Amino acid sequence: MTETSSSLPTLSRTRPREITPRQRLYRRLRPYLYLLPAILCFVVWIYEPLARAFMLSFQQWNLLPTTPKVWIGLENYRNIFALPKFWQALANTWYYLLGLLPLAVALPLAIAIFTQDLPARSRNLYRALIFVPMIVPPVVGAAVWRWLLDSNHGIVNLALQGLGLEPVGFLSNASIALWTITFITGWKLIGFSTLILAAANASIDEALIEAARLDGATRWEIVRDIRLPLLSPTILLLVLMVVLLGAQWSFAYIHVLTEGGPLGATTNIYYLLWQFGFGSLSVGWSSASAVILFVGFGLLAMALFALKARFSFHDD
Amino acid sequence: MTIDATLPGAMPRPARRARPARWEAGIGHGLMILTALICVFPIYWMIVTSLRPENAIFSTRLWPDTASLENYAYALRAVPIRQMLVNTFIVSFTVTVIQLVTGILAGYAFARWRFRGSALFFGAIALTWLVPLQVVMIPNYLLVSRLGMIDTLGALILPHVASAFAIMLLAQSMRSFPSEVIEAARMDGASHAHILWQVIVPNLRGTLASLAILIFISTWNEYFWPLLLSRTPENSVVQIGLQMFITSEGTQWGPLMAASTMASLPILLIYLVLQRQVIASFMKSGLR
Numbered sequence A: 001m002t003e004t005s006s007s008l009p010t011l012s013r014t015r016p017r018e019i020t021p022r023q024r025l026y027r028r029l030r031p032y033l034y035l036l037p038a039i040l041c042f043v044v045w046i047y048e049p050l051a052r053a054f055m056l057s058f059q060q061w062n063l064l065p066t067t068p069k070v071w072i073g074l075e076n077y078r079n080i081f082a083l084p085k086f087w088q089a090l091a092n093t094w095y096y097l098l099g100l101l102p103l104a105v106a107l108p109l110a111i112a113i114f115t116q117d118l119p120a121r122s123r124n125l126y127r128a129l130i131f132v133p134m135i136v137p138p139v140v141g142a143a144v145w146r147w148l149l150d151s152n153h154g155i156v157n158l159a160l161q162g163l164g165l166e167p168v169g170f171l172s173n174a175s176i177a178l179w180t181i182t183f184i185t186g187w188k189l190i191g192f193s194t195l196i197l198a199a200a201n202a203s204i205d206e207a208l209i210e211a212a213r214l215d216g217a218t219r220w221e222i223v224r225d226i227r228l229p230l231l232s233p234t235i236l237l238l239v240l241m242v243v244l245l246g247a248q249w250s251f252a253y254i255h256v257l258t259e260g261g262p263l264g265a266t267t268n269i270y271y272l273l274w275q276f277g278f279g280s281l282s283v284g285w286s287s288a289s290a291v292i293l294f295v296g297f298g299l300l301a302m303a304l305f306a307l308k309a310r311f312s313f314h315d316d
Numbered sequence B: 001m002t003i004d005a006t007l008p009g010a011m012p013r014p015a016r017r018a019r020p021a022r023w024e025a026g027i028g029h030g031l032m033i034l035t036a037l038i039c040v041f042p043i044y045w046m047i048v049t050s051l052r053p054e055n056a057i058f059s060t061r062l063w064p065d066t067a068s069l070e071n072y073a074y075a076l077r078a079v080p081i082r083q084m085l086v087n088t089f090i091v092s093f094t095v096t097v098i099q100l101v102t103g104i105l106a107g108y109a110f111a112r113w114r115f116r117g118s119a120l121f122f123g124a125i126a127l128t129w130l131v132p133l134q135v136v137m138i139p140n141y142l143l144v145s146r147l148g149m150i151d152t153l154g155a156l157i158l159p160h161v162a163s164a165f166a167i168m169l170l171a172q173s174m175r176s177f178p179s180e181v182i183e184a185a186r187m188d189g190a191s192h193a194h195i196l197w198q199v200i201v202p203n204l205r206g207t208l209a210s211l212a213i214l215i216f217i218s219t220w221n222e223y224f225w226p227l228l229l230s231r232t233p234e235n236s237v238v239q240i241g242l243q244m245f246i247t248s249e250g251t252q253w254g255p256l257m258a259a260s261t262m263a264s265l266p267i268l269l270i271y272l273v274l275q276r277q278v279i280a281s282f283m284k285s286g287l288r
Helices: A009-014 A021-056 A073-081 A084-114 A120-130 A137-149 A155-162 A177-201 A204-214 A219-249 A251-258 A268-280 A281-313 B002-006 B022-050 B070-079 B081-112 B120-130 B133-146 B153-160 B166-176 B179-187 B191-203 B205-221 B224-229 B239-245 B255-272 B275-286
Strands: none
Touching: A009 A155, A021 B120, A021 B133, A073 A281, A073 B022, A084 A177, A084 A219, A084 A268, A084 B002, A084 B022, A120 A177, A120 B022, A120 B179, A120 B191, A120 B275, A137 A251, A137 B022, A137 B239, A137 B255, A155 B191, A177 A219, A177 A251, A177 B022, A177 B179, A177 B275, A219 A268, A219 A281, A251 A268, A251 B224, A268 A281, A281 B120, B022 B191, B022 B255, B070 B081, B070 B239, B070 B255, B081 B120, B081 B166, B081 B191, B081 B205, B081 B239, B081 B255, B120 B166, B133 B153, B133 B166, B133 B205, B133 B224, B153 B224, B166 B179, B166 B205, B179 B191, B179 B224, B224 B239, B239 B255, B255 B275
8 A cells, every 4th residue: 555655756865876877787687686596496496307308208318328319209108108007007196186085185174174163172182183194204104104004013904803804915905005005195184184174164254154053054054055165265275285296295105115016006107207217217208208297287287276266256 | 944944843053152062072072083093193103113122013012011222223223314314404404594595585576576577487486386396307317417416415405495385475474564664664774685684584583483394394304306316325314214124025113113203203393392383384385
């Protein structure tokens, strides 16, 4: 409101001297100088490498400085699309997201709504406890779960055996391992999502709820017709985060727990990039899949952003 | 609404202000206790296992009967964990300080001046989080190798010199900084540098502190980039060290849990002391 006055010349009486051209130049460059360190970092470590990855995706190379890069056009892309492993990783990425959404969005949503009326004291204690997985280093989380789920001595399998059940190969069974990793990734996020949703839920105007209650709305009706619509921007934000970052977050777990196995059952697209690049040293394949990944997720992000923009109107 | 009429016994609901029925509170508590157990038990089990002597490592007692530091001693002997912890601390601390400085400078530029291309720069910064590290890992690796910095701590720091989140958060909080205070300082003839470092920064202590916590923890926990660059344990961070206890011949559970405890101890301590601030700063990262 008051910022218009700052540019008025009347205020500059404390600085009466004229400015030299040199000072004027400095003034014009000043914002860019303040931005320079950050921009330099992003250009050097993100945007230039992105362009370089694009170039490398048309070449054949094994990462050794002594061997020449060979330009092979779209060959890498053709090879990747013909590779069953790529489609398996893509499908797995999809399953990861599908499994993560209930754990990192739906369950926290239920918890947030169910616990909103608990006394502040116990709520704070719960908050503090469920947040712990979020701050624990991913590698530590992976190591701990590896121990808990060990097929011979892990406490989970010992407990199952105690109940008279067969031990489960949580990480060695190809049809279970993917869900195990998904669960561990979700385990890390539950607390975070719950807190975000609880905060959004607490900021809903109580008068609205009260009015509905006076009108005789049931608890479920209040949740369905008032809370969920008002929470939808936050829910969408979390969905956006999970979809765009979820598969990425599972990297440490995959690497420490299964290395993508058994038989590629837990390899998602991010892990495939790593295997192509640093496992089999095929720079071209890794870069081509990186480009595919970047474009794919970019389009997905745009779609989700558009959706979020549309839903956010509810706020106003 | 129509369902309501068919409900048996129109309860005297209206008078009750946000007080749930007792059984509902019971379910709420039950749900929370279960979730909290799932979240905390693995960490508890890690600490308990790490304190067990070797002959009791497979014990399923929920409480360690005889505590021993054997596993810690072994872990420290087998892998240079101490050096790795120091390295991790150096990297995390340096990254935190540098990211705050670059964030403050860039945030000030966006908040204070209107200049050509400012929207473009802001957009380019905001869009960086759409580029996963895995997409640019090979060119980045090649750059580090050209700089001759493979297996150095410097290479772990360099790509994290600036973060989009820090810049955007600081730009936002500087924009909402009361302009009267800044104008008053301008009238007194204060330079921009003076205003930034002497007026604005001291007043943004809270934001900067929570940002620092967030950056420190996420740098401490970083795994992917060190994994690409590390060659020798002495030049590596503690997250890499943990994997040395997992071998193809089998896993040394006791030492692994001891090393895991040591690797997460600094973070858990920060959390114990600054619990509220940690939660608040993580939430800020999601709520934008």
